[in-house]
Amino acid sequence: MVIGKRLATLKDKIKNRPKRAVTPYDLFMVAITLLSLVNLVLYLFVKEETLLYTIGIIDLLLSGLFFFDFLRLFITAERKGHYFFRDFGWADLLASLPFPQLKLLRLFRLTKAYGIIKRAGLEGIKRGFVEDRASAALLIVVFTIIILLEFGSVGILLLEQGDPDANIKTASDAIWWVYVTITTVGYGDQYPVTNGGRAFATIVMLVGVGLFGVVTGFLANKFLPSSNATESDSVALNKDAALAKMREDIKEIRQLLTDQQQIPPKEK
Numbered sequence: 458m459v460i461g462k463r464l465a466t467l468k469d470k471i472k473n474r475p476k477r478a479v480t481p482y483d484l485f486m487v488a489i490t491l492l493s494l495v496n497l498v499l500y501l502f503v504k505e506e507t508l509l510y511t512i513g514i515i516d517l518l519l520s521g522l523f524f525f526d527f528l529r530l531f532i533t534a535e536r537k538g539h540y541f542f543r544d545f546g547w548a549d550l551l552a553s554l555p556f557p558q559l560k561l562l563r564l565f566r567l568t569k570a571y572g573i574i575k576r577a578g579l580e581g582i583k584r585g586f587v588e589d590r591a592s593a594a595l596l597i598v599v600f601t602i603i604i605l606l607e608f609g610s611v612g613i614l615l616l617e618q619g620d621p622d623a624n625i626k627t628a629s630d631a632i633w634w635v636y637v638t639i640t641t642v643g644y645g646d647q648y649p650v651t652n653g654g655r656a657f658a659t660i661v662m663l664v665g666v667g668l669f670g671v672v673t674g675f676l677a678n679k680f681l682p683s684s685n686a687t688e689s690d691s692v693a694l695n696k697d698a699a700l701a702k703m704r705e706d707i708k709e710i711r712q713l714l715t716d717q718q719q720i721p722p723k724e725k
Contacts, residue, residue: 479573479574479577479581479582479585480585480589480592481585481586481589481592481593481596481597482592482596483570483573483574483585484574484582484585484596485599485600486522486526486566486570487567487570487571487574488600489519489522489523489600489603490563490566490567490570491567492519492603492604492607493516493519493523493560493563494560494563494564494567496512496515496516496519496607497557497560497561497563499512500512500557507614507618507626507627507628508611508614508615508628510627510628511607511610511611511614511628511631511632512607512611514628514629514632515603515606515607515610515632516555517555518603518606519603520553520554520555521553523549523552523553523563523566524550524553524554526549526553527546527549527550527553530546530549531546534546544569545565545569548562548565548566549565549566552565552566594671594674595671595672597671598668598671598672601664601668602639602668605635605639605661605664605665606632606635606636609631609635609638609639609657609661610628610631610632610634610635611631612657613625613631613634613635613649613654613657613658614626614628614631616649616651616653616654616657617649617650617651617654619651620650620651622650623649623650623651623654624647624648624650625647625648625649625654630647633647634647634648635661638658638661638662638665639661639662639664639665639668639669640665640669641662641665641666641669
């Protein structure tokens with residue numbers, strides 16, 4: 458009976474313990490994994506060589522992110538052998554290599570990420586975003602830039618390829634054009650000549666302005682004191698000044714009482 462009660466108590470503690478917050482970085486890597494699997498499907502259906510080359514360049518960038526994440530997990534693992542062999546670290550390493558035959562191993566990453574999110578639940582996801590809002594905003598910007606580089610390049614190639622005067626013809630042309638457009642630099646060496654391409658460029662420019670506005674806000678949040686922090690510092694200083702004044706008043710009252718006690722009573 459006693460053992461049963463203890464087991465029941467232990468189960469209640471495990472059930473009611475606070476769930477681990479999912480960090481924005483965890484969700485970022487889930488999104489990167491999903492994007493890589495989408496690219497794998499695109500490889501099966503897209504036949505045009507220029508578009509395939511564009512997708513391949515972005516997928517090479519994703520492979521670099523996967524390799525960085527593998528190194529992070531391996532270095533921070535308490536038991537490196539357990540992570541590598543029992544927790545499919547070998548699959549993380551092979552999936553980070555830019556070979557089409559190994560990309561299906563990225564499903565292991567998606568399975569592990571799903572397990573983390575499922576254990577954390579919606580509450581853990583919300584807590585992760587609230588506790589690290591600045592990093593969440595930055596990672597959303599990074600992921601959006603990757604999406605724009607890939608699908609913006611594919612889109613502009615599809616819109617411009619039918620025009621004989623088009624100057625965006627290769628994957629490198631398209632990726633370069635998207636990059637300088639979202640950064641609002643606009644060198645003008647590549648530019649759309651069709652009406653559809655120009656309308657598409659307008660959307661890319663608007664998104665680019667918004668993205669770098671978020672980056673500016675992130676940097677301001679990291680390096681400048683927030684208004685809340687300033688207000689709390691001001692309140693703290695006012696409280697300290699009030700306490701110091703109160704101590705001085707109490708000291709003066711005590712001194713007056715001491716002096717009063719030393720005066721002999723007047724004779725009636």
